[in-house]
Amino acid sequence: MWWPLNGTDNGTLRMSITAILFLAVLALCVLGYSLARNRALAGAGGDRRLLHSLPTYYGTNAAMFTAVPALGVMVIWLLAQPMMIETRVQGMIPASFIDEGSSIGLVMNDVRRVADGLDLAVKSGGLSADDARKLSANSDVRGMLADRGVALGSDVKPEVLAAAQTYRSAAATGRMWMVVVVMGLALIGFAIAVSLSKPDFRARNVVERGILALLMVAASLAILTTLGIVLSMLFESINFFRVHPASDFFFGGSWAPNFRGDSDLSILPLLWGTLYISLIALTVAVPIGLFAAIYLSEYAGPKLRAVAKPLLEILAGIPTIVYGLFALLTVGPALVRVFGRGDEGLLGVEWMSGATAVLTAGLVMGIMLIPFVSSLSDDIINAVPQAMRDGSLGLGATPSETIRQVVLPAALPGIVGAILLAASRAIGETMIVVLGAGAIAKFSANPLEAMTTITTRIVSQLTGDTDFSSPETLVAFALGLTLFVLTLGLNVFALIIVRKYREQYD
Amino acid sequence: MNTMRLTESAVDTDIKITAKDVQVYYGDNHAIKDVSVEIQDKTVTAFIGPSGCGKSTFLRCINRMNDTIDVCRVQGDIKIDGEDIYDKRVDPVQLRAKVGMVFQKPNPFPKSIYDNVAYGPRIHGLAKNKADLDDIVERALRRGAIWNEVKDRLDAPGTGLSGGQQQRLCIARAVATEPEVLLMDEPCSALDPIATAQVEELIDELRKSYSVVIVTHSMQQAARVSQRTAFFHLGNLVEYGETGQIFTNPVDPRTENYITGRIG
Ligand SMILES: Nc1ncnc2c1ncn2[C@@H]1O[C@H](COP(=O)(O)OP(=O)(O)OP(=O)(O)O)[C@@H](O)[C@H]1O
Ligand SMILES: [Mg+2]
Numbered sequence: 097m098w099w100p101l102n103g104t105d106n107g108t109l110r111m112s113i114t115a116i117l118f119l120a121v122l123a124l125c126v127l128g129y130s131l132a133r134n135r136a137l138a139g140a141g142g143d144r145r146l147l148h149s150l151p152t153y154y155g156t157n158a159a160m161f162t163a164v165p166a167l168g169v170m171v172i173w174l175l176a177q178p179m180m181i182e183t184r185v186q187g188m189i190p191a192s193f194i195d196e197g198s199s200i201g202l203v204m205n206d207v208r209r210v211a212d213g214l215d216l217a218v219k220s221g222g223l224s225a226d227d228a229r230k231l232s233a234n235s236d237v238r239g240m241l242a243d244r245g246v247a248l249g250s251d252v253k254p255e256v257l258a259a260a261q262t263y264r265s266a267a268a269t270g271r272m273w274m275v276v277v278v279m280g281l282a283l284i285g286f287a288i289a290v291s292l293s294k295p296d297f298r299a300r301n302v303v304e305r306g307i308l309a310l311l312m313v314a315a316s317l318a319i320l321t322t323l324g325i326v327l328s329m330l331f332e333s334i335n336f337f338r339v340h341p342a343s344d345f346f347f348g349g350s351w352a353p354n355f356r357g358d359s360d361l362s363i364l365p366l367l368w369g370t371l372y373i374s375l376i377a378l379t380v381a382v383p384i385g386l387f388a389a390i391y392l393s394e395y396a397g398p399k400l401r402a403v404a405k406p407l408l409e410i411l412a413g414i415p416t417i418v419y420g421l422f423a424l425l426t427v428g429p430a431l432v433r434v435f436g437r438g439d440e441g442l443l444g445v446e447w448m449s450g451a452t453a454v455l456t457a458g459l460v461m462g463i464m465l466i467p468f469v470s471s472l473s474d475d476i477i478n479a480v481p482q483a484m485r486d487g488s489l490g491l492g493a494t495p496s497e498t499i500r501q502v503v504l505p506a507a508l509p510g511i512v513g514a515i516l517l518a519a520s521r522a523i524g525e526t527m528i529v530v531l532g533a534g535a536i537a538k539f540s541a542n543p544l545e546a547m548t549t550i551t552t553r554i555v556s557q558l559t560g561d562t563d564f565s566s567p568e569t570l571v572a573f574a575l576g577l578t579l580f581v582l583t584l585g586l587n588v589f590a591l592i593i594v595r596k597y598r599e600q601y602d
Numbered sequence: 603m604n605t606m607r608l609t610e611s612a613v614d615t616d617i618k619i620t621a622k623d624v625q626v627y628y629g630d631n632h633a634i635k636d637v638s639v640e641i642q643d644k645t646v647t648a649f650i651g652p653s654g655c656g657k658s659t660f661l662r663c664i665n666r667m668n669d670t671i672d673v674c675r676v677q678g679d680i681k682i683d684g685e686d687i688y689d690k691r692v693d694p695v696q697l698r699a700k701v702g703m704v705f706q707k708p709n710p711f712p713k714s715i716y717d718n719v720a721y722g723p724r725i726h727g728l729a730k731n732k733a734d735l736d737d738i739v740e741r742a743l744r745r746g747a748i749w750n751e752v753k754d755r756l757d758a759p760g761t762g763l764s765g766g767q768q769q770r771l772c773i774a775r776a777v778a779t780e781p782e783v784l785l786m787d788e789p790c791s792a793l794d795p796i797a798t799a800q801v802e803e804l805i806d807e808l809r810k811s812y813s814v815v816i817v818t819h820s821m822q823q824a825a826r827v828s829q830r831t832a833f834f835h836l837g838n839l840v841e842y843g844e845t846g847q848i849f850t851n852p853v854d855p856r857t858e859n860y861i862t863g864r865i866g
Contacts, residue, residue, distance in 0.1 A: 398672060482670075483709035487772070490667060491722040491779055492699025501721070506712045 114174065117275055121166050121282045125159045128286045132158030132293040140295040149300035157299040160306045161289035166282035170274065177270045184266060185259050193255050203256065210252055210260035211267075213241040220244060229261065329580065332573035340567035345574060351537035351548075353557070353568045361571045363578055365537040369547035373458045373533060374522035376543065380462025382515055385469025392470070393477045394499055405474070412467040416527040423460035423532030424451060431456055435544055448544040450534070455543040457532035461525055465518045472517065476510035477503060509593050516590035520583040526551040550575050618643035618783060618813040619664060624678035626659050626668065633659045635837040637678075641830075646805055646814045648824035648845065651834035652860065657817045658706060660834070661785050664815065665701035666694040682783065699726055702781030704789045706817075708768035710760035710775075715752050718760040718771055719743060722779030738778055745807070746774030747800030765792045773801060777808070784808060786816040790823065802827050821861060825849050833857045 133155035140146035147154075182204065189203055214231070217223040217240065223231075231237060237252040252260075293299070337345070340361055348362030388408065392401055428451025433441055436448035480503050488498040504511070534546025535556065557572040564570070619641040626634035634656045641647050649657040659668070666687060668674040679686050687697055699722075710718050719739045722728075729735035739756075743749040748770040752763070760771055769792050776784060786805070790798045805827050808814050818824050824831055825845060832842040833856075841848060841857045852858045 481709070483705065483707060484711060486667060486670065486705060487709040487711065487775075488721070489670060489695075490665065490698055490703040490705070491725065491775065492695055492697075493721075493725050494695050497725055501725075502711050 113271060113275070114170070117170065117278055118167070120279065121163055121170075124282050124286055125163045128158035128162045128289060129155035132290050135290060136293040136295060136297070136299070139293070147295050148298050149303075153299040153303050154293045154297070156303050157306075158286065158289035158293065160303065161285035162282050163285075164306070165285055166278045169281055170278045173270075173274045173277070177267075177274070181263060181266045181270065185263050188259050188262060189255060193253075206248065206252075206256050207259045207263055209248060210237070210241070210256055211263040213244060213248075214260065214264060217241065217244050229265075231257065231261075326577075326580065329573050329577040332570055333577045335565075336567060336570035336574045339565075339570065345571070349539075351553070353571075355568070359568055361567060363550065363575060365539055366548060366550045366553050366575070367578075368539050369454070369533065369537065370523055370549040370551070372543070372547065373454050373461065373529060373549060374519060376455060376458025377461035377465055377522045378515065378519055380459060381465035381469050381518060384462075385466045385518075386473050386511065388466065388470040389473035389477055390499060390504075393474050394495065394503070405471070408467045408470055410467075411464075412471065414464075416464060416525060417531075419460050419464050420527040420531035423456050423528055427460050428452060428456040428532060431459075431544070447542075450546060452532055452534035452546045453544050454533060454547050457529045458543065460532055461522055461528050464525070464528065465522060468521065469514055469518050472514035473507070473511050476507045476514065479510070480506045509596055513590040513594035516586050516593070520586040520590070523586070524551065524579060524583050526555065530555055550579050554579075616643040617641070618645075618682065619815075620681045620684075621660075621663070622679050622681075624660070624663060624676065624680060626656070626663060626677075627675045628659075628671070629673045633837055634663070637834075637837075637839045639832060639839060639842055641813060641815060643813045644809055644811070645830060646809050646816060646828040648828035648831045649815065649817045649834060650819070650821070650824050650831060650860070651840075653819075655834040656837045657834050658787050661703075661787055661815060661817055664783070664785055665698045665703055667698070667703065669694055699779060700781055701783040701785060702776040702779060704769075704773050704776050704784070704786040706787040706791070708765060708772050708792065710763070710768050710771050712759060712761050714757045715743075715760050715763070715771060716756040719775050719778050721775060726779060728779065742774040742778035743771075745777050745804050746770045747797060747804060748774060766794060766797050769793060770797060770801065773804070777804075781812065783813045783815070786814065788817050788819065791819070798823070821849070833860065835860070 133151045136147055136154035137144065137151050144151055185207060186200060186204060189200065189207075194200060194203060214223070214228045218225050218228050223240075237257060238248050241248060340359075345361055345363055347364070348360055349364065350360040351362055351365045353359040353361060392404055392408075396404060431453065432448050432451055434443060435441065435445060438444065438446045484502055484506060485498055488502045489495070493501070529549045530552045533549060533552065535548050535552065536546045537548045537553070538545075540547065554572045554575050557569055557575075617640050619639075621640075622638045624634055624637045625632070637660060649661065651657055662668045663676055663680060664682075664687075668676055676688065679688060681687065682697075682701065685692070711721065713721070716739055719742050720729075720735055723735060723738050729738055740749065740753075743752060748767060751767060752758075752771075760768065763771060769789060773786075773789060790801055793801060802823065805814055805816065809829075816824075816827065828845045830843065831845045831848040833840045833848065833852075833854075835856050841852060841854045843853075848857065849861060852861060
């Protein structure tokens, strides 16, 4: 791959050019800083009071002008160049060349390996750059590359070699142009900023705007990555709906993937399992978490609170896979002992056969969510002004009347928000259900039966032998997107409610 | 209520509240030092003094609101009707039903105006039925001098009122539970002159049945509404006596300086 931080030697080579370029720009930056600073000071005759801005601002301004456009272009170049070369080289490979059962992706893999191998050979000195360029397919390219530690699956065909050569030359040209453009930009920025550094130049305001831009870039990156994730999921989902009817996905009744190509892939049984387990989890987590929060914020003394709060929050830091093990090894067998095993069981009934069940996963997920609910609710309850409690206590209400009738109603929107956030975590939770819920997709109201969820199915559809064109694999993206929309909707709803609540007091 | 009643002496001189050698500490901060005072029934008593001298703190001792502050310690004894309110057997909740309080900052609950006023009566079961409760609410709102402004929107949230309206709502809320003693911490600091006059009228009316203690920064207000005045300074009770005497003929030079505006 053409990624600058790739581990292959070829990548290291390219990274070193990139790194040298980067260091050069930085050096120019430092130079610009001191030059602009001193020039501004000299312009004011050494009296910094005559400057519009502090001297460091002139320096920062020059560094900014030098580095930001140059490095920005460099980053974009590094991202865009491989994609453009890929498309060009791909176009060179005739469709007839692709064997039955192979794909353009596999051929491109070969091309890249050959190109990388040649680069490696040149670098290690086994091959002159000229020879590498003139290499013909008749010579034993495969054997030669094998000596350099690059193993190829089959003999190199002339088309592949030609493509690899184009690949190499395009990469070399691109690299050269990148160096020229980036250094050019850096020098232009450097020159402009240094020449601008006169005492009446408003360097401070320019730097301020630069910082503003930096912050905006950071903010939009966060949003853009989310958008990128959604779009990539969306494209794969569209691919899925091309090969599988959407009506079956959304309204079908069963989930039964197979390899004959007539799978039933409906989300409904999975959604049912997901919602059922989440509901049990919330039934456990909400009352316990809320009561814990009320106790901690309203009744517990400062010493107890100082100990108990961090302890509860440690629970929130346990990796969910550990909860999953807990479900599989402790809670599940315990439930079987109560509800299963016939006459040997505690209740003497035979309702539960295996440790994996909706109840197992739900209970453990509830335990996982307790600290989440309690620490959010605790913050919200603490945000209710003390004056509100004083007012109620001053009228002769007991502490619990005060909590029920004043504190909780005042905190209710926030608490509802906390519960919705917990719900969206429950819906998206994976490890606990993978280990605790089982793998059977069905509609059943019996919590002692194994069921499965959207997240576990995504995991199982994408592990093992995967072929990214079959509906059985692509369905994972449609499932993921649905899950995303579901939790996003819950989160947005929760945030709206929480925000509305904030407005009441601030 | 602009008539000066300096000459009018207390109608009834029964002692309602007796405080003896009261000390209050916030952690290491000694906020009230050796305060002893006797507050009469059916009288308006004004607490005056510079900011931070402990007026609110002492007021909060009388209904044990200081219990809610972790760092606060109260020593000495305070008796209401001869009963020590800091005794272990006394339930602070019942005490506070008997000794109502209006706080320095208006603190309506985030409920409707109606529910704000009905809060106390509901908790203490004062109303026999809905009509009875309606009556109690209306009477309280009238006494709080806010009925005319809110009678058409009793279902609107109490937090949506203006600051002065909120304060009068809190006064209505406090009188709705029919306390025997009403503690008012600067009830008029957010009110316009008209509402202030109405609240002062209310205080004067409450005096017929209750004992009222009011903290105020307005000398004129203390002079207008109270029969007795206590002057606090740096946690000490400097002087306590007939309002007329405190304002016309103070014994302690600190009182005189404060009243004439030389310290504060
Ligand atoms: N909750 C508290 N925690 C710690 N110290 C407090 C607290 N409340 C009051 N104090 C301290 O007690 C002293 C008296 O405060 P208090 O509120 O009684 O004054 P005040 O006379 O009511 O003043 P103001 O006229 O400004 O309302 C002050 O020094 C204050 O810092
Ligand atoms: Mg005060």
